Amino acid sequence: MSTPAPRPSALFVCVHNAGRSQMGAAFLTHLSGGQVEVRSAGSAPADAVNPAVVQAMAEVGIDISAETPKVLTTEAVQSSDVVITMGCGDTCPVFPGKRYLDWQLEDPAGKGADAVRPIRDEIEQRVRGLLAELGISATT
Numbered sequence: 001m002s003t004p005a006p007r008p009s010a011l012f013v014c015v016h017n018a019g020r021s022q023m024g025a026a027f028l029t030h031l032s033g034g035q036v037e038v039r040s041a042g043s044a045p046a047d048a049v050n051p052a053v054v055q056a057m058a059e060v061g062i063d064i065s066a067e068t069p070k071v072l073t074t075e076a077v078q079s080s081d082v083v084i085t086m087g088c089g090d091t092c093p094v095f096p097g098k099r100y101l102d103w104q105l106e107d108p109a110g111k112g113a114d115a116v117r118p119i120r121d122e123i124e125q126r127v128r129g130l131l132a133e134l135g136i137s138a139t140t
Contacts, residue, residue, distance in 0.1 A: 008134050009037035011080035017042025017069035019050045019108040020086040023120055026057055026064045027127040033139035036131075039076050045069035053108055056116040060124075082130070101130070 010028055012021035017040055025040035032038070046069045057064050077083055077095055084101045094100065103126055108116045131138050 007037050009080045010082045011076055012040040012084050014086040015043050016046035018046035019053045020105050022049050023123045026062050027124050030062050031138040035136050041070045041072035041076050043072050045071050052113045052116045055113045056120045
């Protein structure tokens with residue numbers, strides 16, 4: 001009897017964990033159907049998720065209204081297979097043997113839903129690409 005392969009894990013990191021990283025984590029959770037362990041964090045977390053981001057995600061059927069920004073910890077990085085950074089620069093810890101992806105995306109901070117939608121759509125496409133690289137079929 002074979003042992004099932006462990007679920008891959010991914011960590012989305014940005015400065016405030018209020019926009020891009022929240023959208024990335026929500027899309028990966030939603031599209032992987034639970035086949036990927038997903039975390040998100042920020043190097044300097046905000047008090048709340050950007051309301052325009054919550055609205056933009058709700059428009060595509062993903063509710064992140066209960067999410068809260070979380071502080072980036074060394075443990076979160078060490079326990080992740082893939083670390084996706086989104087504009088946190090030198091504040092993201094780097095560990096040997098980890099796969100890092102740096103997604104250069106516009107920061108939705110201070111922007112309305114109209115400006116957030118194209119960022120959201122770009123993140124969704126990148127997450128779909130990541131799933132394909134991991135050999136996991138998107139559920140939708």
